[in-house]
Every structure is written in C-alpha cells, then in structure tokens.
Amino acid sequence: MFRPLFLIGVAALAVACGGGRRDIVHKPGEVYVGSIEVEGNTAIPTSDLVSGLAQARTLNLPIDVDPYQTQLDEQRIKGAYLRLGFFTVDVSARVDKRGDARVIIYTVKEGPRATVAAVSFLGLPPGITEAAARALVKLPDGAPFDYDPYDDAKDDLLRLLEDSGYAHARLDATVTADRVHAQATLEYTIAAGPRCTFGDIAIEGVPAGGLADAIRVRVAFHRGDPYSFSAVEKTQRALYGVGRFSTVRVQPALGDDKQTTIGVKIVVSEANRHELRTGVGVGLDPLYYSARFRAQYTQDGVFDPLTTFAAEFRPELTLLRDTSGASEEITPLVRLIGRLTRQDLLFPNVKGELEGGLDYLTIEAYTQTGARARVGISGPLGTDKLQARVGWTFAVYSFSNVSPAVDAAEASRLGLDSTERLGAYTQAITLDLRDNPIEPTSGLFAAFQIAEGSKYALGGLDYLEMSPVLRVYLPLVGGIVLAGRLHVATISGDVPVTERFYAGGASSDRGFSERRLSPVAMAAQTDGSIDTVVIGGAGLIETGGELRVPLGAPGGLRLGFVVFLDGGDCTDQASQLDLGNLNWAAGGGLRIFTPIGPARFDVGYRLNRFGPTDPEPGDRLEYFLGFGEAY
Numbered sequence: 281m282f283r284p285l286f287l288i289g290v291a292a293l294a295v296a297c298g299g300g301r302r303d304i305v306h307k308p309g310e311v312y313v314g315s316i317e318v319e320g321n322t323a324i325p326t327s328d329l330v331s332g333l334a335q336a337r338t339l340n341l342p343i344d345v346d347p348y349q350t351q352l353d354e355q356r357i358k359g360a361y362l363r364l365g366f367f368t369v370d371v372s373a374r375v376d377k378r379g380d381a382r383v384i385i386y387t388v389k390e391g392p393r394a395t396v397a398a399v400s401f402l403g404l405p406p407g408i409t410e411a412a413a414r415a416l417v418k419l420p421d422g423a424p425f426d427y428d429p430y431d432d433a434k435d436d437l438l439r440l441l442e443d444s445g446y447a448h449a450r451l452d453a454t455v456t457a458d459r460v461h462a463q464a465t466l467e468y469t470i471a472a473g474p475r476c477t478f479g480d481i482a483i484e485g486v487p488a489g490g491l492a493d494a495i496r497v498r499v500a501f502h503r504g505d506p507y508s509f510s511a512v513e514k515t516q517r518a519l520y521g522v523g524r525f526s527t528v529r530v531q532p533a534l535g536d537d538k539q540t541t542i543g544v545k546i547v548v549s550e551a552n553r554h555e556l557r558t559g560v561g562v563g564l565d566p567l568y569y570s571a572r573f574r575a576q577y578t579q580d581g582v583f584d585p586l587t588t589f590a591a592e593f594r595p596e597l598t599l600l601r602d603t604s605g606a607s608e609e610i611t612p613l614v615r616l617i618g619r620l621t622r623q624d625l626l627f628p629n630v631k632g633e634l635e636g637g638l639d640y641l642t643i644e645a646y647t648q649t650g651a652r653a654r655v656g657i658s659g660p661l662g663t664d665k666l667q668a669r670v671g672w673t674f675a676v677y678s679f680s681n682v683s684p685a686v687d688a689a690e691a692s693r694l695g696l697d698s699t700e701r702l703g704a705y706t707q708a709i710t711l712d713l714r715d716n717p718i719e720p721t722s723g724l725f726a727a728f729q730i731a732e733g734s735k736y737a738l739g740g741l742d743y744l745e746m747s748p749v750l751r752v753y754l755p756l757v758g759g760i761v762l763a764g765r766l767h768v769a770t771i772s773g774d775v776p777v778t779e780r781f782y783a784g785g786a787s788s789d790r791g792f793s794e795r796r797l798s799p800v801a802m803a804a805q806t807d808g809s810i811d812t813v814v815i816g817g818a819g820l821i822e823t824g825g826e827l828r829v830p831l832g833a834p835g836g837l838r839l840g841f842v843v844f845l846d847g848g849d850c851t852d853q854a855s856q857l858d859l860g861n862l863n864w865a866a867g868g869g870l871r872i873f874t875p876i877g878p879a880r881f882d883v884g885y886r887l888n889r890f891g892p893t894d895p896e897p898g899d900r901l902e903y904f905l906g907f908g909e910a911y
Contacts, residue, residue, distance in 0.1 A: 306380060311344045314381030318357070320388040323364060329357055335384055345375050345382045357386055365394035365425030365464055367457045394425045397463040405472035407444050413437060417466065425464040430455065433468070441472060442509040448473035448537045476507040479533075479543035485525075486548060490585030494522055495546060497628035507532075507542050519548065521664075522623060523588075524580055526551040553580045570598040586623040592616070598642075611642035630659035639677070645686055645801065645813045646696055648778060650677035656706070668709045673731070674738055675702040677778055685811040687803045694777045694815060695741075702776055703739025704731045714753060718877050719909070721761045725751040733776065743773035751911050761828040765911045769820040770854035780816030781850055784895070786904040787911065788822050789848035790884030791865025793902060797895050799852040819854035821862065823847045826910065828871075840871035844910070846884065863889050865902075877908045 306312055316336060318326045330336050333353040335346065354373050361369040368391035376383045396419045401410055416436040418429040434453055441449035449472050456465040478501050486492050498518040501511040512530050519528040525548045533543040555578045560571070575593045582589045596613040617637040625632035635654040641647065656671030679696045691697045710727040714720040726749065733743040747769040754762045769781050784792030791797075795814055802812040824846040831839040847862040869882035882904045890897055 306340075306342065309380060310342050311380055311382060312340060312342050313338050313345055313384065314378060315339070315383050317383060317385045318388060319385060320390065323366065323390055323393065324360055329360060329386075332356060332360070345384060350375070350384060353384075354386065357388065361388070361390060363427040365427075365462075366390050366392075367394055367459045367462070367464075368392070392462040394457065394462045394464045396421055396423050396425055397458070397465045399466045399468075401468050401470065403470035403472060405441070405444075405446060405470070405475070407475075408440060412440065413468070416440060417468075419466070425455075427455075430466060437468060437470070439509065441470065442507070443511075445475040445477070445506040445508070446472040447476040447507045447509075447532065447534055447542050448539075473537055474540045476540050476542050478503055478505050478507055479541040482543070482545045484545065484547045486550065491522075491524060491548075491550070494524075494586060494624055494628075495519060495548065497624065498522070499546070501544075512544070515546075519546070524551055524585075524623075525549060551580070554578070570596055572596045582620075588621045588623075590617075590619045590621070592619075611647075612640065613642060614640045625657065627659070630657060632657050633671075642681065644795070645683045645694075645815050646679045646777075647681040648677045648679055650675060650700075652676075652702075661709075665713055666709070666711050669707070671706045672737060673702065673704045673706055675778070676700070677702075679777075683801070683811070683813040684805060685803050685813040686801045686815070690801045690803075690815075696777060700776060700778060701738075701740035702733060702778070703735070703737035704733040704743075704745075705737050706731045719873070720751075720753045720763070721759075722753050722755045724753065725749070731779075733774070741774035741776055743771055743775060743779075745769070745771045745779060759830040762825065763828060763909075763911065764825045765823060767820070767822040768857075770857075771818040772854060775818045777816075780818065781820040782814065782816045783820055783822060783848050783850040786882065786906040789824075789846045789863055789865055790844065790867055790882055790904060790910070791846060791863060791886035791900075791902060792884075792896055793899070797848060797863060798850045800895070817850040817852045819849075819851040819857040821847075821849050821857055821859070823862070828909075838873040840873065840878070842869045842871065842880075842882070844868070844882070844884075861889075863895070869904075880904075880906050880909070882906070882910070 358371045370389040417433040452469045500514040516530045527549040529547045594615040619635045622632040652675035658669035708729040714723040729747045731745040751765045782795035784797030785794035798814040799817045826844040864887040865884040867884035871878045
C-alpha cells in the first residue's frame with residue numbers, strides 16, 4: 281500500500297528544492313535579456329561559461345543589455361579558455377533582437393590548446409631533489425596545460441620546503457606561452473633561505489602543571505628538531521582534540537629571514553568548564569513514529585584538570601504500529617547515564633572512562649529495566665587513525681510486559697522469565713582512513729569488536745560476540761562516490777536477549793522497516809489469530825553498495841542523488857547465516873546537504889524472498905526520511 285508519508289516526503293523535498301518557481305511575465309514593448317548563447321565552444325560546456333557571467337543575473341528581468349557588462353563577460357569567457365591553455369582564443373559578442381527579447385551571442389574561436397613543453401626549478405636547496413619537486417606539479421610533459429594544477433603546485437612546493445626545514449622559503453612561478461607552437465613552459469624559482477630548527481616552546485593561557493603538561497606531551501616537535509610546518513599543524517590538531525580549549529594558536533616566531541632557530545608560542549583559551557546541551561528530534565518510519573529529547577550536563581576539571589564528568593537524560597516516546605495499522609501503542613524509552621572521563625590516564629593520549637546508567641526500555645517483545653556499568657581504556661596505536669579499546673561491562677536487567685506472541689517456552693529460551701546478569705570483557709580496534717567522517721568521499725573505515733561474557737567477568741552467561749565492519753569509499757569522475765559496506769555480527773554460547781541483533785531500516789537493509797528483518801516469535805491467541813513480534817537473532821549480515829551522485833546547488837541548496845543495492849539477513853543462530861540467500865533490495869534517494877550532514881529520503885524495493893515465511897511477507901516497498909548517510 282502506498283502510504284501517506286511517501287507523498288509527504290516527496291512534497292517536502294520538492295518544496296526544499298525550490299519547486300514551483302513563477303516565470304516572469306513581460307509587458308508588451310518591455311525589453312529584456314531573454315537568453316545568452318555561445319557558439320564555437322567545444323572545450324568548455326555552454327552552461328559552465330554562462331553561469332559565471334554578470335549578464336546571466338539579469339536574464340528575464342526588465343533590463344536591456346548592458347554593453348559594458350557584455351564586454352566584461354567577453355573577457356571572462358576568454359579568461360576561462362586562457363586558464364586551460366588556449367593562448368590564441370578569440371571571443372566576440374553580438375546582440376540579436378527576437379521581439380522584445382534580446383539574445384546575447386558570444387562566438388568563440390578556440391584555437392589549439394597548449395601542451396606542457398617543460399617544467400624547471402631554479403634554486404632547489406640541499407635535501408630536496410628535482411624529482412620530488414616535479415612530482416608535485418600534476419602536469420606531465422606533453423599533457424594539455426591547465427593553470428589550476430600549475431597554481432596548486434605552488435602551495436605544495438612551499439609545504440615541501442617548509443617541512444624540510446626551510447622556514448623562510450619564498451617561491452615565484454611563471455608560465456612562458458609559445459603561441460606559435462602551442463606550448464607552455466613552467467618555471468618555479470625558489471629562494472629557500474637558511475635551514476632552520478625549532479627553538480624554545482612557550483605556553484600561554486594555562487597555569488603550570490595539569491593542562492600545561494597535557495599540552496607539552498602533544499607537541500609534535502622538540503627543541504633542536506628540523507623545522508616543519510606540518511608538525512606545527514599536527515600539534516594544533518592534537519591540542520583541539522583534548523576537548524578543553526576553545527581556541528588554540530601554535531605560532532612560530534618567523535622574524536628575520538636569516539634566523540635559523542625558530543621559537544614557538546602556544547596560546548590557548550580554556551573552554552567553559554560547565555556546559556548544558558539540550559535537543560529534541562522526531563523519527564518517521566512506516567512502523568515507528570518517535571519523539572526524542574536529550575539533555576546533557578558536562579563539567580570539566582572535577583577532580584583534576586583532565587577529568588570530565590557528564591550526565592545525560594534521554595527520554596523517548598515511540599508510537600509502534602503493525603503493518604496493517606490496526607493497533608497502536610505508545611511506549612517509553614528512558615536512559616540515565618553518568619560518565620567520568622580522564623585524559624592522559626597513565627600515558628599521554630590514553631583515555632580512561634567509567635560509566636553507569638539506568639535503563640527503562642520498551643521494545644517490541646518486552647520491557648527491560650535495570651542498571652549497567654562500564655569501564656574502559658582507549659588510545660591510539662602509533663597513529664590517531666588506528667585506535668584500540670579494552671574494557672569491562674556489567675549489567676543487570678529484569679523483564680516485564682512480555683508480548684503475547686512470546687509463549688512460555690520461548691520466553692524461557694530467550695531468558696525473559698528470569699533476571700539477566702551480564703558480565704563481559706570487551707575489546708575493539710578501529711582504523712579510520714576516511715577523508716570526512718560525516719560525508720566521506722574517499723578512504724575506508726574498518727572495525728572489529730569482541731565481547732566475552734563469562735562468570736569470571738561476574739556474568740551469569742557465557743558467550744562470545746564478534747562484530748567486524750568494513751566500509752569503503754571510492755571517488756569517481758564528476759564528484760560521484762561509490763560506497764560499499766560489509767558488517768557481520770555473531771553471538772555463540774548463551775545468547776543474552778538484550779544483545780540480540782536486529783536488521784532492516786534506514787541504516788541497514790532498506791527493503792524492510794526498522795528492525796523488521798529479524799527472527800520473530802509467534803503464538804496463537806484465544807480469538808484464533810496469530811500474533812507475531814520480532815525478537816532479534818544471534819547472526820547478522822549487512823552488505824551492499826551505493827552510488828552517490830551530486831546534483832549541483834540550485835539556489836545555493838546543495839543536492840545529491842543515490843542509487844543503492846542493500847543485502848542482509850538476521851537469523852536466530854549464527855550458523856544459519858547464508859551468504860548465497862540474502863534479502864536484497866534496490867532503490868534510490870535524494871539528499872539535501874546541510875552544515876551538519878545530509879538530510880535524506882530513500883525508497884527501497886525488495887527483489888527477492890517475499891514468501892509467507894519470510895520477514896514482512898506483505899511488503900515490497902519501503903521509504904525512509906532520515907538524517908545522515910546510511911553508512
């Protein structure tokens with residue numbers, strides 16, 4: 281059935297994209313610029329040329345052609361060609377009359393495009409080879425010339441010099457254009473100055489000890505080390521990563537060009553020690569409608585300058601509906617969390633965490649009430665890109681409001697007829713090579729988590745939980761990104777009901793409603809009906825790929841489109857997972873990119889496994905309104 285929210289989502293996106301713009305109606309005899317045309321262009325599309333012209337902003341307005349702006353736009357078109365090496369390009373303009381409309385026509389004679397004849401470097405200092413410098417100029421000999429990589433190489437060359445100790449380096453660059461032979465010769469002239477080393481390091485803004493010590497252990501250089509601007513930047517990033525400073529300035533004292541010892545002043549401003557954050561949100565899904573609230577209070581420096589206390593309150597009200605919409609129930613989910621975090625525990629960049637909380641969570645099959653505690657230590661393994669964590673988790677939960685679909689035998693199998701006591705040792709390792717964690721366009725993310733439940737960890741259940749994750753992002757032409765993922769999770773031994781996995785939804789297999797691609801319990805009721813409820817499983821696979829295509833930014837609103845193929849399954853036992861028989865769904869979606877991440881609307885269509893014994897047998901089409909990429 282085509283649900284109302286589908287139409288609401290489409291309508292909302294249409295409004296956001298600026299649909300329904302009124303065309304301007306002109307009065308008889310009212311002169312206006314009707315269009316701008318370009319003739320003779322092959323190297324640069326007409327749309328790219330016209331979008332940057334001043335006269336394009338007057339299209340369809342009751343304004344006549346401005347001869348001065350027309351001449352400037354002529355030079356703008358010529359400049360666009362010159363930047364691509366068309367040194368003999370010629371551009372002329374004329375204006376045609378078509379009734380009251382005026383049509384500006386630019387005629388382009390492109391001429392040949394210049395190729396790179398040679399790239400030379402003058403003044404390369406000791407320690408930097410010509411091959412290393414040439415590798416930074418992304419214009420091979422004989423390749424078509426382009427000013428953009430020529431200009432980009434200037435910053436890269438300066439960085440190479442500064443990272444090799446030449447703190448006072450200067451660079452000039454010229455292009456010699458041979459119009460007769462259509463060739464360009466590039467020349468980079470370098471004044472390196474003396475090779476420098478780091479000098480004294482001064483810290484301002486915090487008292488000695490405590491935060492000052494935390495600053496010193498994060499400085500990526502020492503007195504006497506060769507000067508490197510990359511080390512200065514790395515230090516600034518590391519200091520912001522402490523989370524205790526509102527501003528950080530790492531300032532090399534670059535004075536006299538003959539100075540060989542460069543002192544560094546680090547100036548920081550402490551952030552407010554007390555912070556209160558609140559937020560509200562809503563979730564929309566064919567089966568789940570929810571309202572969420574979150575309040576968090578944070579206090580830094582509770583016991584010492586590097587210890588932080590945080591308290592969170594997370595209530596949520598969820599309206600659960602079955603697939604027919606015949607029954608409704610409002611269920612609360614409440615979490616109280618208290619957390620102590622200590623930076624530089626025992627060693628620099630090692631973080632210790634102690635967390636406790638109270639939960640009252642109503643999900644499909646039951647309500648769980650209880651308390652939990654967690655202790656953990658985390659830190660980098662040689663690089664910030666590779667992080668490791670070890671910890672211990674303990675929790676005690678009781679269960680109530682068990683669904684009628686879960687009979688006594690099933691409740692006993694799941695452990696819902698007794699108190700659950702969890703005690704587990706946990707380990708995790710993550711590798712994050714993404715260029716941007718919110719909107720990644722290249723790189724990969726990999727993680728592997730293990731939890732060992734044991735009586736030695738004070739638990740009542742012996743189990744082993746493993747969860748490897750891999751996400752890959754490949755940039756293609758035109759800003760298109762191919763994203764792929766694989767997530768496998770298994771539990772063996774005594775499977776805790778609160779640790780069971782659920783699949784399906786906006787960040788899983790988009791052919792299913794949230795959590796509905798999961799094993800179910802079912803029982804006959806007194807009225808003869810069969811009641812079912814999802815109970816989760818001990819085996820999970822989520823995989824698939826997504827092609828993310830940018831659509832430009834009409835009206836300043838950046839848009840995108842995705843095409844995806846999702847596969848997945850969730851089984852009662854890990855041994856039942858079958859890679860050759862996954863649930864597959866294909867679909868597409870729109871993206872509206874905001875400063876805090878993309879808003880999205882996805883539609884998924886199931887391709888297989890819609891028999892009466894499969895999950896959600898009556899549904900083929902699902903839709904999702906959400907925020908953030910699926911992975």
